[in-house]
Amino acid sequence: MLLLLLGMSFIVFASLYIAPGDPAQMVAGVAATEQDIEAVRISLGLDKPFLVQYGIYLKNLLTLDLGMSYTTRQPIIQEIAVRLPFTINLAVAAILIAIVIGIPLGILTALKRDTIVDNVLTTTSLFAISMPNFWLGTMLILLFSVKLGLLPSGGMTHFFWTATGFKQVILPAFALSTSTIASFMRIGRSAMLDVLQSDYIRTAKSKGLSQKVVIFIHALRNALIPLLTQLGTSFGGLLGGAIVTEQVFVVNGLGTYLINAINSRNYPVVQSTVLVIAAMFIIINLIVDIVYCLVDPRISLE
Amino acid sequence: MVNNRQKQWKTAVNKLLRNKLAVLCFAVLIVEILLVLLAGVIAPYQPEAVDASIKLAPGFWAQWSKDPIEAAKYVPGHLFGTDHLGRDVLSRLLYGGRISLAVGFCSTAMGLFFGVILGMLAGYYPKLDNIIMRFMDLLFTFPGTLLAMLIMAMLGASTFNAMLAISIWSIPSFARMIRGRVLQIKQEDYIMAVKSLGASDFRIIFGHILQNALPLIIVIATMRMASSLISISTLSYLGMGVPAPAPEWGSMIANGKNYMWQRPSLIVIPGIAVIITVICFNILGDKLRDILDPSLKD
Numbered sequence: 275m276l277l278l279l280l281g282m283s284f285i286v287f288a289s290l291y292i293a294p295g296d297p298a299q300m301v302a303g304v305a306a307t308e309q310d311i312e313a314v315r316i317s318l319g320l321d322k323p324f325l326v327q328y329g330i331y332l333k334n335l336l337t338l339d340l341g342m343s344y345t346t347r348q349p350i351i352q353e354i355a356v357r358l359p360f361t362i363n364l365a366v367a368a369i370l371i372a373i374v375i376g377i378p379l380g381i382l383t384a385l386k387r388d389t390i391v392d393n394v395l396t397t398t399s400l401f402a403i404s405m406p407n408f409w410l411g412t413m414l415i416l417l418f419s420v421k422l423g424l425l426p427s428g429g430m431t432h433f434f435w436t437a438t439g440f441k442q443v444i445l446p447a448f449a450l451s452t453s454t455i456a457s458f459m460r461i462g463r464s465a466m467l468d469v470l471q472s473d474y475i476r477t478a479k480s481k482g483l484s485q486k487v488v489i490f491i492h493a494l495r496n497a498l499i500p501l502l503t504q505l506g507t508s509f510g511g512l513l514g515g516a517i518v519t520e521q522v523f524v525v526n527g528l529g530t531y532l533i534n535a536i537n538s539r540n541y542p543v544v545q546s547t548v549l550v551i552a553a554m555f556i557i558i559n560l561i562v563d564i565v566y567c568l569v570d571p572r573i574s575l576e
Numbered sequence: 577m578v579n580n581r582q583k584q585w586k587t588a589v590n591k592l593l594r595n596k597l598a599v600l601c602f603a604v605l606i607v608e609i610l611l612v613l614l615a616g617v618i619a620p621y622q623p624e625a626v627d628a629s630i631k632l633a634p635g636f637w638a639q640w641s642k643d644p645i646e647a648a649k650y651v652p653g654h655l656f657g658t659d660h661l662g663r664d665v666l667s668r669l670l671y672g673g674r675i676s677l678a679v680g681f682c683s684t685a686m687g688l689f690f691g692v693i694l695g696m697l698a699g700y701y702p703k704l705d706n707i708i709m710r711f712m713d714l715l716f717t718f719p720g721t722l723l724a725m726l727i728m729a730m731l732g733a734s735t736f737n738a739m740l741a742i743s744i745w746s747i748p749s750f751a752r753m754i755r756g757r758v759l760q761i762k763q764e765d766y767i768m769a770v771k772s773l774g775a776s777d778f779r780i781i782f783g784h785i786l787q788n789a790l791p792l793i794i795v796i797a798t799m800r801m802a803s804s805l806i807s808i809s810t811l812s813y814l815g816m817g818v819p820a821p822a823p824e825w826g827s828m829i830a831n832g833k834n835y836m837w838q839r840p841s842l843i844v845i846p847g848i849a850v851i852i853t854v855i856c857f858n859i860l861g862d863k864l865r866d867i868l869d870p871s872l873k874d
Contacts, residue, residue, distance in 0.1 A: 281714045286726065293730040400862075404855040406806045406826070408813050409847040412833055416840055514720020518810055522833075533814055536729040544729045548722060555719045 275560050282552050283335065287328050290541045297344075297541060340546040345538055350546045354528065358550070360430050361527035364519065365512040367434040367447035372454035372508065377501060379455075380462020381494070387467065399456035407515055411449035411522035418445060428524035446523040450515050454508045461504050465497040472496075499570050506562030510555035517551075581787070588791075591867045598863040601856035608853060612677055615670035620653055623671035623823045627662035630654065632839050635665070656845055659828070660835050665842065669849055672823035677853070679739045679818070680805040686743035687804075688797050691750025692789075696781050698751065699758025709755065712748040721745065721807055728816040738817040742807045746800055753796055757789050791868035799861035802854045809850050825850050 298315035299306070306314070315321050322330070334341065340350040383392045419427035425445055432439030434447070469475060470493060478488045517529030524530075528547055535543035592598050611618060634641075634650055635657040650657075656665035698708040715723060727741035761767060762785070770784055809826030811817030818824040825846040832842030 277710075278714060278717055281710075282717045285714060289726055289730045294732065400855065400858055401851075404802065404806075404851055404858050406809050406813075406847070406850055406854075408810060408826075409829055409843070409850065412829065412836065412843050413847070416836055416843070420837060420840075510719035514718070514722045517720075517722070517725070518814065521814060532725070533816075536725065536816065541729075544726070548718070548726050551719065551722060552717045556717050 275556060278556050279553060280332075282556070283332065283549060284328065286545050286549050286552070287331055288324075290545050291324060291327070293539075293541060335549075340549075341542040343535075343543050344540045345543075350543055353531065353543075354546060354550055357527045357531050359433070360525055361513065361516050361520065361529060363430065363433050363439070364443060364446055364450065364516050364525065364527065365509060367443045368451035368454065368512050368516075369505070369509055371447055371451045372458050375451075376455040376458025377462050377498075380459040381466050381489075381497070383459065384463045384466035384470065384497075385489070395459065399459050402452040402456040405452060407449050407452060408518050408522050410452060411446060411519055414445045414449055415522070428522075430523070430525040430527070446519045446525065449522070450512060450519045453515075454512060457504060457508060458501060461500055462497065465500040466493065469493045469497045499566070502566055502569065503562060506559040509558050513551050513554060588867050592863065595863050595867075598860055601859045601863075604852065605856050605860070608673065608856075609677065612670055612673035615667075615674055619664075619667035619670045620655075621664040621667040623663065623668045624821050625663060625667075627658070630658050630662045631660055632835060632842075633658040633662075634839065635841055635845075657839065657841055659831060659839075659842055665828075665845060668823035668828060669825075669846060672825050672828055672846065673849060673853075675735065675818055675822060675824045676805060676808055676826075676850075679735060679742070679808045680801055683739045683742035683808070684746065684797055684800050684804050686739070687746030687750055687800065688793065690743070691747045692754050692786075692793060694747065695751040695754025696758055696785065696789075699755040700762065700777070700781055700785070705755070708751065712751050715744075715748040721810055724807060724811060725814075725816065728811060733816050733819055735818045735822070738808060738811050741811070742804050745807065746804065750796060750800070753792065754789060757792050758785055761785050761788050795861055795865045795869050798857055798864055802857035802861065805850065805854050805857070 298311045298318065298320050302311045302314045320327070338351055340354070342348065343350050343353060346353070379395055383395050386392050415427045418425045425441055428446075430439075430442050430446075432442060434440055434443040475488060475493055478492045483492075516527065517532055519525075520527045520529035521533060528551065532544060532547040534540070535547065592602075615623075633654055634646060636650065636655050639650055654664050654666070656669065658664055659668070694708050694712070698705045698712075718726065724738075724741040724745040727744060728737060731737040731740070767780065767784060770780055775783070808817055809824065809829070812824045812826030813830045815827075815830065818827060820827070828846040829843050832839070832846070836843050
């Protein structure tokens, strides 16, 4: 896991090291003379060899020093700290929506296998994954904000558990969550089908337990295990997807920060934002792995 | 042996042809590809031709509008209306589809090429396995399109770079699936038999294993087309894909977003184009999987 973090930081560092444009020139500004640029280059350590620069970069990372933004001249870590909560807010709301909608629907399709309910829901989920989420977001704005005037068309100032925050987050979170809903549905369905065919369910049924008890007490618990692994991957995907959704709904989160940085060639910001998102993804997957072992003792941490 | 294999493919094609939904999707895609290829002939206008006198004209449906002002705004000849610069939406849609589909196809093909080679090598040679797959794991740490965005940040926005970014982004998942399949195939008796006959590694990998992995490759390539198309339109929507004046479905939506209050069709039409295409690839991939590789289904 540490190796993954290290490797990932190397990719991020190296990819922007070879990017076109002279960072010293960027920092010094347009009007800077040759000497100014040279002075900036030395002060930023940009004259040193690649690996030395990477070493310094890593050392700074350990002290949570992500450098300065080219455009605002503020420490990036502070700028990220302001924006990160909104991105997490959005991603968490989206995963909650996916859990609340996706898992029950997945179980429903498994129980009603090959009936019209199953077919309709499976087809709907196909639509859900075929829709670019920026487009769905825009359509939701069009419907709920422009035509019906029910919900705000964008912006995020509060967290989702407050009333204002809930109104602000519901559209972007739903737009973001569609593909996760679909994948929870699919995995929930196949996990439930697997479990329903197992011996202990037959035993439980033959003991004369009611359908409800069998499904909710015996089957559900085991069907949830595969969904747990999916949770980690999905959350990462949602963080990645949030970048786009934030643009649609004008949320001042990490995504907007990243896109603006890319457009203004603000490389340290691009570097740090990508690093933070990828690091979160790695850590979440680690946590999911650990929880997985706790829930299912048959699997051991290898 | 050869006849047997041909027979297998024939039954697969027959099965596919019997599935109405699959045939429908296939037909839609063929028609779409023909339309965009013939964009130069069919499209009524040049995609970048600006006409300031007819900005934001509505499409043909305005003719039946109850609002006479709205109906009067319809300009005959601009079937789907015009955008904020007076460019013909239909023409942009056709030319844009050309770019979207070409980028989607090329990036899938490129990702497939490298993904298959890496996956084969990793699956066949245990020594290479660790190195290749650890590197793939590394690329997997960038969730969603983040990797593609990082590459775009590095290279700058252009159509070719977008293609490159999306293909690099699809390499790890191709490699992972192919590797898994190669590990399976390697255990089969006939590979052992071929090996003991003294066939070279090259021949085993590209002759026998590749042929047996072909159904899987077709299935994942079809499904990847769908996600590549979404990615290219997403990158363009963010202004990182196909650069400005050129039409692309994602950038058409991005442009239309600012005028959606007056002309929602500017975002609805390209969006529907994306969805139809993506859904056809997804359904086709689904059906192909059921027919060619039922083991993949879960």
